[in-house]
Amino acid sequence: MARVALLSNPRSTGNRSMLPEVRSFCAEHKDIFHYEVEHVDQIGTALKTIARVKPEVLVINGGDGTVQAALTELHHGGHFGGPHYKNGPPPVAVLPNGKTNLIALDLGASGDPLEALKRVLELARTDMVPHIVSRELIQLSDGTVGARPVLGMFLGGAGLADTILYCRHKIYPLGLPNSLSHMLTAIAAIIAILFGVRAGFLPPMPAPVKVSVLKHGEWQGQFALLMVTTLQRLLLNGRMPGAGQPLGAMQMMAIEGTRGVLFRALVAAIRGRLWRSRVSGVHLERGDEIRIESDHSSVILDGELFEARADRPIVLTPTAPVPFLRLAA
Structure with a gap:
């Protein structure tokens, strides 16, 4: 079971320069499960696979289109079912990797995406309840x-x-x-x-x-x-x-x-x-x-x-x- 599941789109503008650092960081931390997609059409398969590792947090690392497609599939796909997810899917974190980063900003993530990922992992190793907020889509x-x-x-x-x-x-x-x-x-x-x-x-x-x-x-x-x-x-x-x-x-x-x-x-x-x-x-x-x-x-x-x-x-x-x-x- 992974504490953090990271869904990345290598083709997003921000990832073209910083994704190698993210890959290295994930390789050094075995409690991060990293899944990369080349196109938003692959996000459904990605979430189905991610659900099997039972993460405590789902992190989206991509541009606006990646975040939007992931939220849509998360809501409609029904991938996070079963006893482990009796309270619904895991909380979602968004790295500041888009052009405007409005969702990331709302969730307190700004600046370096890698630093935000480190913060997610830090929280995932503790009691996250005080940091979980609800938002409607x-x-x-x-x-x-x-x-x-x-x-x-x-x-x-x-x-x-x-x-x-x-x-x-x-x-x-x-x-x-x-x-x-x-x-x-x-x-x-x-x-x-x-x-x-x-x-x-x-x-x-x-x-x-x-x-x-x-x-x-x-x-x-x-x-x-x-x-x-x-x-x-x-x-x-x-x-x-x-x-x-x-x-x-x-x-x-x-x-x-x-x-x-x-x-x-x-x-x-x-x-x-x-x-x-x-x-x-x-x-x-x-x-x-x-x-x-x-x-x-x-x-x-x-x-x-x-x-x-x-x-x-x-x-x-x-x-x-x-x-x-x-x-x-």
């Missing part, structure tokens, strides 16, 4: 009965999705550090909306969408930012309304894409009040079902691209709580 589907939803923890839509795609296709290829790439992307998006600039080197204006939160209302228009998450912590130490409260609903923020609203939202964010107070044109809601309807508008769930259409909306619902291992004290 977001189920994304088109509402079709019997369809297998895709799972994740952070969804960006409307102008945010356009900005993420802009960063992915225009900024990342420049080879800049992630933090600088994200800063340049944010500046470009703000310039495009605040000053109404239209240019091929800037993010496009967001397409109109309709967002509805069950029992709370609906909003329609162009949104500079649309996010839905079950994370407690975001970039820049932002915390969604209700963070720390009992689980039971997804958290949504939608910022209307007008110059005045964006300016007020920026001021509130700088003053640290965006997440805690109501700002005109900024919609903060919690709900058990969120629908996104549009004519060919993109949404991105943990790195994977989907498209909302007028005849096939994006439907989001939460899962039951899933155990995760928080690395910070």
